[in-house]
Amino acid sequence: MAARARFPFDERRRRLLEIGLAAFSSRPYDEVSMDQLAAAAGVSKGLLYHYFPTKRDFYREVLVAAVEDMRRLTEPDPALPPPEQLRMGLTAFLDYARDHAAGFSALLRGGIGSDPEIARVVADFRRAVLERVLRALGVVGPGPELQLALRAWLGFAEAAALVWVEEGGVDRDLVGRLIARALHAALREVAVPMPVEDWY
Amino acid sequence: MAARARFPFDERRRRLLEIGLAAFSSRPYDEVSMDQLAAAAGVSKGLLYHYFPTKRDFYREVLVAAVEDMRRLTEPDPALPPPEQLRMGLTAFLDYARDHAAGFSALLRGGIGSDPEIARVVADFRRAVLERVLRALGVVGPGPELQLALRAWLGFAEAAALVWVEEGGVDRDLVGRLIARALHAALREVAVPMPVEDWY
DNA sequence: CCATCTGTTGACCGCTGGTCAATAAGGATG
DNA sequence: CATCCTTATTGACCAGCGGTCAACAGATGG
Numbered sequence: 001m002a003a004r005a006r007f008p009f010d011e012r013r014r015r016l017l018e019i020g021l022a023a024f025s026s027r028p029y030d031e032v033s034m035d036q037l038a039a040a041a042g043v044s045k046g047l048l049y050h051y052f053p054t055k056r057d058f059y060r061e062v063l064v065a066a067v068e069d070m071r072r073l074t075e076p077d078p079a080l081p082p083p084e085q086l087r088m089g090l091t092a093f094l095d096y097a098r099d100h101a102a103g104f105s106a107l108l109r110g111g112i113g114s115d116p117e118i119a120r121v122v123a124d125f126r127r128a129v130l131e132r133v134l135r136a137l138g139v140v141g142p143g144p145e146l147q148l149a150l151r152a153w154l155g156f157a158e159a160a161a162l163v164w165v166e167e168g169g170v171d172r173d174l175v176g177r178l179i180a181r182a183l184h185a186a187l188r189e190v191a192v193p194m195p196v197e198d199w200y
Numbered sequence: 201m202a203a204r205a206r207f208p209f210d211e212r213r214r215r216l217l218e219i220g221l222a223a224f225s226s227r228p229y230d231e232v233s234m235d236q237l238a239a240a241a242g243v244s245k246g247l248l249y250h251y252f253p254t255k256r257d258f259y260r261e262v263l264v265a266a267v268e269d270m271r272r273l274t275e276p277d278p279a280l281p282p283p284e285q286l287r288m289g290l291t292a293f294l295d296y297a298r299d300h301a302a303g304f305s306a307l308l309r310g311g312i313g314s315d316p317e318i319a320r321v322v323a324d325f326r327r328a329v330l331e332r333v334l335r336a337l338g339v340v341g342p343g344p345e346l347q348l349a350l351r352a353w354l355g356f357a358e359a360a361a362l363v364w365v366e367e368g369g370v371d372r373d374l375v376g377r378l379i380a381r382a383l384h385a386a387l388r389e390v391a392v393p394m395p396v397e398d399w400y
Numbered sequence: 401c402c403a404t405c406t407g408t409t410g411a412c413c414g415c416t417g418g419t420c421a422a423t424a425a426g427g428a429t430g
Numbered sequence: 431c432a433t434c435c436t437t438a439t440t441g442a443c444c445a446g447c448g449g450t451c452a453a454c455a456g457a458t459g460g
Contacts, residue, residue: 028315114306115228144369155359160352169344185385
């Protein structure tokens, strides 16, 4: 065998997560085996378990890293006026979905979403996105109706992005406008004063 | 052991699917083993494989049955005027989500959605729902923009229903109105003439 | 009462997720 | 340069998993 290559912890971990993302993006969870992953990383299976306690934890960490990546790349500039923040945030969101199609589809579509720990990662991400929106709106204590409306709107945005990425054939900015309009409609229905009409 | 109980094919199959729905609704896919399922059904594992070729197929059939059930229970009366069809369809949809919370969450949230065969079942269901809407609208050859808008709207409706079921605390008819309004907004953005304003 | 069909079983297999004691690379210390 | 200690890394190992299969037994019809 090749000589033992000893890597610093963080670097090795990062490499393993990259390989995990590639694997879990292209095949369903249960069709990816730890042996395969280890082989793809040129490493023994035991090492995988040295870095991640279980397969599920590994998957979760892959998801966390991907979501963190997305959150970072779509972060709006707080110095901009709110309408511009929304516009740029949506554009960045759609661009990210387009450029990371496989991972975006596989992971956000819920690779194994019925697991509570996994679902929580996605739920946390969604909450973070909605907090951005609430901050831009200047709302502090959103009631249950507003929370539901915003969460539903996020479902709209995610579905729009998924279809746009998978089917194609639609202008990106049209999709962005569509999503912004949906936000307006959702907010109006729960009586949140916001002149989003001219926001996009 | 108990004497061999011989059942007619269809009945046994139906029972197995019921048990599968209960199992897959309460635990993630990979935490449900065929041995457990067989034991829960009071049956040998071999029999499970006599009815369904693989675990994945079994899961798919469970999903198909659940989706079929939902489709049947939310079917609108075509004799009603379209606005009323929408109203009743949404009400039935939300009621179904509430009354079948576990299955609705687990299965539509995508138990193992990254598998193409499984994803297709959900995709087919969504297409069927959208065809109802298109029929009610009188649209025959929807362009890509309209398809995307409607698909995004369905994401809105699904997310709204999920949150409503899981969090509670919001009036059902408010959720229904919210979803109807979102449909209006989505359609207006892609320039589909439809006076949905007074539809709900 | 036999023959056929088929719902049903239990033993079996390769592989999977997960464990663990043993090992060796490399920096620190003298 | 030898030593030591830490820890990244391995490979053998295990119970349980998804899946297979030959054999069995309850109906059904002649």
